[in-house]
Amino acid sequence: MYRLLIISGIFAVILMGLALVSMIFEDTKATGRVYNCSLAEISPDFPPEVKNECRKLRSEAYKNGRI
Numbered sequence: 001m002y003r004l005l006i007i008s009g010i011f012a013v014i015l016m017g018l019a020l021v022s023m024i025f026e027d028t029k030a031t032g033r034v035y036n037c038s039l040a041e042i043s044p045d046f047p048p049e050v051k052n053e054c055r056k057l058r059s060e061a062y063k064n065g066r067i
Contacts, residue, residue, distance in 0.1 A: 037054035040046045046054075 035046060035050050035054070037057060040051045040054040
């Protein structure tokens with residue numbers, strides 16, 4: 001009984017370690033930035049390129065009836 005408890009504890013620690021490693025590597029795969037376009041027009045922190053791209057996306061969404 002005690003042996004089974006130790007084995008299951010070791011198994012749980014290994015699984016949690018693998019989950020942690022996968023989360024760390026998943027975060028490093030992101031290569032770009034993500035912007036919330038709903039704030040693009042009013043925020044001075046958005047670069048002009050991002051504002052223009054958000055305008056294009058909003059215009060396309062409006063034309064396709066998604067807005």
